[in-house]
Amino acid sequence: MSNKLPYQREKLLFKVENVSLSYDTREILQNINFEIYDIVRPGIVQGQVVSLIGRSGIGKTQLFKILSGFKKPNAGSVRIGVDQHLVQMGDVGIVPQDYILFNHRSIYDNLKIAVNHCSKKMSDKEKEESIGHYANEFQLTEHLRKYPMQLSGGQRQRVSIIQQVLTGNSFILLDEPFSGLDVVMKDKVIELLVKVSLSTEETTLIIVSHDIESSLAISDTAFILAKQSENKAATIKQTLDLMEMGLAWHPEIKSDPEFIDLVGKIKYMI
Ligand SMILES: Nc1ncnc2c1ncn2[C@@H]1O[C@H](COP(=O)(O)OP(=O)(O)OP(=O)(O)O)[C@@H](O)[C@H]1O
Ligand SMILES: [Mg+2]
Structure with missing residues (x-):
């Protein structure tokens, strides 16, 4: 059922280089490297959706804080925008795990x-x-x-x-947007995020989550955050180019056998 839709990878929008984070002597994140590019689809206005997927406690919320400029890493840099400036608080819209409303x-x-x-x-x-x-x-x-x-x-x-x-804000970073929701609500949030990503060409959603199926279903690219080995810090263990795999931008992707197979494989990677 999966098929590859046409697209082009254009300008670099976001670049994470050699990011590491430790608390005292304990290393949480090590050498995190990934890039987000402007994805252009012929005849369709659509932004980018990328996921960072990892187990609970692996360091996703810590990485979320670094990517949004709220926390300084011990090493490495996060650059944003076409001019690739160092990320600062306010550059990225954030939807934290505990939603902040007045x-x-x-x-x-x-x-x-x-x-x-x-x-x-x-x-x-x-x-x-x-x-x-x-x-x-x-x-x-x-x-x-x-x-x-x-x-x-x-x-x-x-x-x-x-x-x-x-x-x-063109960049929106979301921490666990699918947690604590029932199946129907999860689908509603998925629908909502797709709608947001379709609002402008520049919109870039970065989802940090342990929900493999929901994150993958709406992403064009996924980065797997996992430990290289026991007692080691987390790093990006694998990059999944869902566009190249023919698994991006299909509304019914969750029932695709190839997609289901991939979700199963990732469970063993994280
Ligand atoms: N202030 C701190 N001092 C020391 N260790 C911390 C601190 N904050 C977080 N940690 C540790 O960093 C690790 C990663 O925590 P983080 O909250 O990023 O996990 P997570 O992947 O977001 O988990 P979850 O999926 O449950 O939200 C944990 O082992 C946590 O104990
Ligand atoms: Mg978290």
């Missing part, structure tokens, strides 16, 4: 704060329309006047993702 403000106000940070100049009416559009698209319209504590975990997560979309 609890004393309504959902509408939380989204308003995000849209006010948008790099594009918008009139008040345009801002309102933009919030309304995303709220409707992601089934949050009836919750706009509520406060974060009055929403379910899945609803809060959707607000958190939309918040980052509204800020207009």
